[in-house]
Amino acid sequence: MQVLPLVESVRQVVLEGFTALGRPEASLESLCESILVCQGYYAGRKFSARGLSALWLANRGQLVFFAEGGAPIKVVPVVTARKAA
Numbered sequence: 001m002q003v004l005p006l007v008e009s010v011r012q013v014v015l016e017g018f019t020a021l022g023r024p025e026a027s028l029e030s031l032c033e034s035i036l037v038c039q040g041y042y043a044g045r046k047f048s049a050r051g052l053s054a055l056w057l058a059n060r061g062q063l064v065f066f067a068e069g070g071a072p073i074k075v076v077p078v079v080t081a082r083k084a085a
Contacts, residue, residue: 001013001048009048009078010045010056010063010078011031011033011047013049013063013076013078014031014054014063015027015031015058017030017054017063017074018050018052018054018065019075021052021065021074023049023050023052024079025050026049026050026052027049029075030049031047031048031049032047032048032049033046033047034046035046036055038060042058043057043058043059044056044057044059045058051068052065052066052067052068052074053065053066055068056067056078061077061078061079062075062076062077062078063075063076063077063078064076
C-alpha cells in the first residue's frame with residue numbers, strides 16, 4: 001500500500017524550493033493551493049506563489065517546479081514521511 005507524505009511536509013519543500021529559485025518572500029500566507037484529481041482519483045496538489053508554481057505528483061513521488069512562463073525548471077523527489085499501519 002502506498003502511503004503519501006503529509007501535505008505539511010510537501011508545503012515546506014515547496015516553500016524551500018521557491019526560496020532557492022529566487023522567491024524568498026513566498027510564505028504559507030501567499031501560497032495558493034489546489035487539489036489535483038485525475039479520472040476521479042486524487043493525483044496531488046498544485047502550489048503557486050509570486051509567479052512560480054509547483055505540482056506535487058503524488059503517484060510519482062515528485063515535486064515539479066515551473067517558471068513563470070510554465071517551463072519546468074526543477075524536479076525534486078518527495079520521500080514518504082510515514083509508514084502504513
